Amino acid sequence: MAKQLTPQEMMRIDLSPPTRDWMDIPTVIKPGIYCYPAKPEKVEIVGMPNAHVWSPVEEDWGLPEDWKETFLEGMRERLDKHRSFKIFMDICVRCGACADKCHFFLGSGDPKNMPVVRAELIRSIYRGEFTKAGKILGRLAGGRKLTDKVLKEIWYYMFQCTECRRCSLFCPYGIDTAEVTIIGRELLNLFGLNINWIQEPVANCYETGNHLGLLPHTFKQNIEFMCMDIEEFVGITIEPPFNKKGAEILFVTPSGDVFAEPGIFTLAGYLMLFEHLNLDYTWSTYASEGGNFGFFTSLDMAQRLNAKIYAEAKRLGVKWILGGECGHMWRVVHQYMNTFNGPPEFLEEPVSPITGTKFENAKSTKMVHITEFTADLIKHGKLKLDPSRNDHLKVTYHDSCNPSRGMGMFEEPRYVIKNVCNHFYDMPENTIREQTFCCGSGAGLNAGENMELRLRGGLPRANAVKYVHERFGANMLACVCAIDRAVLPASMEYWVPGMNVCGVSELVANALIMEGENERTVNLRGEEIPGRGEVTEDV
C-alpha cells in the first residue's frame, strides 16, 4: 500500500458507479492492488511460454509480436472446449443480481469489480472479435477490439477475482465468473502474464512437491518439530510415517500447514488425531501439497500438479487418500481430480478403519475430507473429548468458498466444532454456508504487495465476523482452509482486532483426551488454558 489507510478511511466506499460508459473509463494499475509479475525462471521451470521480465506499471509489457492472434486463437479454442464459457459469453442479460455480491466490489466500489462488468471485459472482446454484429456495429453491439490497453485492463481485473463463485449462486442462469476468470488467466498465461505469487508456488510444487518449496528433509523436519511441541505440551511422543509403502491411507494437506502459524497448529491436530487412532497412514514428501496454485494458472497446469497425488498413492500402494483442511484444494479434489487424473482403479473405496463407515460420496475419487472423517469418528463415539478445554473460546466458523459452493460441506464442520467447543456462534445467515464471503485473498491473491486489495476484499467477511465479535464476544474464527489461516489473521488484525484464527482440527486436538497424555494446562499454541494452568500450582 502506498500509504496505510485506517479502517475508517478504507470504509469510505462509494458503491454508486460513475455515469460514464465503462469502456471509456481508463484503467489505472494501482500499487496495493496489483501483484508483482511472474519471474522468468519460475515460468521456465514448468515450460510455459514467453518467460520474460516485465512490470505492470510500465508501458511495454514485453509481449510477443503476435500476442493478439495468440489471445484470440486461445479464446476460440476455449470456446470450443468449454460449453460453460461459450454459454456464459452469450446469455448474460445484465440483470444486475450479481453486482453487489462480490467482496471486491463491496470493499472497493470499483465498478469493474461488479462480476457482470468483470465478465463484460472479456465478453466485449467476444462480441467485438467473434460475432458478426459486434464486428460491424462495434460498441453499439457492446463489442470492442482487443488492444494493448484492453489487455492490460483484463489482466488487472482477472487478478481481482478469487474465483469464489458467490456471484454464480445468485445468477439466474448460473453464470460463473470463476469460469471466466479461469479462462481469462489461461489466456494471459499464453504469453507469460502471470503473477509471481502464483507462478513461484507452481514452479516449487512442480519440482519439490509443495508450494513453499520445502525440500524432502525440510518437510519432514518441520513436521517433526511440531511433534516436539506436542511432546512438550501434551506429553505424547509421535513418530509420523513418511513415504511409507503399504500404509492404508495417504494423507495430503496444503504445505501452508507445515510452515507457518496458525496453520501448524492445525497440522498438530492431524498428527494427534492420527496418533490417537493409531491410524495406518503416511505422509508423502513427494506429493506434499494438497493445494494447487496450478488451478490459478491454467487447467492444464492444475492437472499436472494434481497428478502427483494419484501417482504417489499408486507407488506407495495405499488403499485410499485422506485430505486435510484446504479450500481450493477441495474444489480441485472434488470437482476436477478424478477427471484430470482418474479414475484411480488401483485404490479401494474408502472405508474408515476405525468405524467401518463407507464413504459413499467418495467412492470413485477415493479421497475423503478430514472433516468428514472426524465427524464420522465423533458420531460413532470414537473420540474422548473434553470441550471445556476450549471454554475460553467463543468460536465462529468461516465457510471457505470452495468447500461451500464447489462441494457443499456445511454440517460436518459445524458438527465437529459443536462437539469440541461449548460456545459456538454462527455469523448472519446471508454471510455463511452457500452465501459465504471469500476471505478476500483466495485464488493466489494472498501476496503482500496487494495488501490494500486483500483488506478491501476481506471487508465483507470481516464485517460479519465483527458482528458476532461485538454481539457475542466471539474471539476465535475457525475455518477449514490453509489460505484462510494464512490471510485471515491480517484481515482480522485490521478489521476486527482481538479475533484469532484457527483450523477445525486444532480445536479437535485441544479437546481430545489421549491415552497417557499430561494434564493439559496449555493448548497446542503453548498458551495457558485459562483456569487450568494456575490451578495445579495452587493445590
Next chain:
Amino acid sequence: MITRIIVAFGAVVAIVVAALIGGSVPGLQPIFGVVLPYVAFAVFLVGFALKVVNWAKSPVPFRIPTTAGQEFSLPWIKWSKIENPSTTGGVIMRMFFEVCCFRSLFRNMRTDLRSGWLIHHPTKWLWLLALGFHYSFLIIALRHLRLFVQPVPGFVETLDAVDGMFQIGIPPIYLTDIIILLALTGLLIRRLFLPKMRFMSLVADYFPLFLILGIVITGLLMRFVYRVDITAVKALANGIASFHPVMPKGIGTIFFVHIALVSTLLAYFPFSKLMHMGGVFMSPTRNLANTNRMEYHENPWRKPPKFHSYEEYEDMYRDYMKEAGLPLERE
C-alpha cells in the same frame, strides 16, 4: 450512457415508422403482413436451433455444479437433495425451480454500507418483476393461439377465461396485460434510474425492453383504441398457420406495426441475450448432479499430464532424502 438508451429507443421508433408507412400502402401490406412474419419465424426457428447445436458442440469437460446446500455425505447428515442434487431426480427438481420459479433470483438481496456495517437485506423486486413479465408473456403468447388454430383448443379458452375473469372495461382487459405493462415498466425503471444498472446496461439490454413494450402497447391499442377488424386478423393468421396465406383488406395500419415489432423480436432473438431461454437449460453450474467424487466424469479432450515423476524427484533430492532417513526406491 444516454446514447445507448437513445439508440435502442430510436431503433424501435424506426421500426414503428417503417411499419406505419408500409402498412398504409396496400401494395406493401402482403410484405409486412405475410412475408415478414414468415421470414422472421423461420429465422427464429433456424437461428435458435443452430445456436443450441453450436453450444452443444462444445463439451462439458468438468462437472462444475454450484452447490447451494449440504452435500450428500454421511448417512446421518441431512442432505439438501434439490439445492445440492446428487441424483438425476434432484437435478430435474433443481432445474424445475430454476426455470419455473427463478430460484436463484429469489435468493437475491441488496447489500448497502451504512455507518460501518454492510447490511444484506433480502429484496424480491427483481424476482417479482422477472416472474411477472415472463409468465404474462407466456400466457399472452398462448392466448394468441386462438387466432391461429381453428377450432380454438380448450386450454386456450380456459386461459382466456381465467385471464379475463375480472371483467374490467369493455372489452375486458386481461390481467396479464396489466402485469406485463407494470413489469416491463419496472424493469425499464431499474435500468434507467439505478446507477449500477445504468452502468452495466448496453443497447442490447434496452432494445428488447423497448421492443416488447412496443408490442404490448400496440396490442392494447388494437384492442381498446384503434380497433382492428378481428375477423380479418383471424383470416390472415389462419392463412399463415395453414400455409395458404391471404391478405384481407381493411385490417388497420396499427396491426402492421404490431406484426413488424413481433417479427423483429423473433428474428432478433437467436442473436441476442434473449437466448438465455435456451441457455438456462444448458448451464453446467445448474444442470449437473454433484456426484463428483462418486462417479467418474470424462473429459473428451483430456491429455495425459506431463508431470515431475517420483523417479525424477528422487534423483534430484536423493542425498537429502538419504540423510533424512527417508525410504528410497534406489540407493
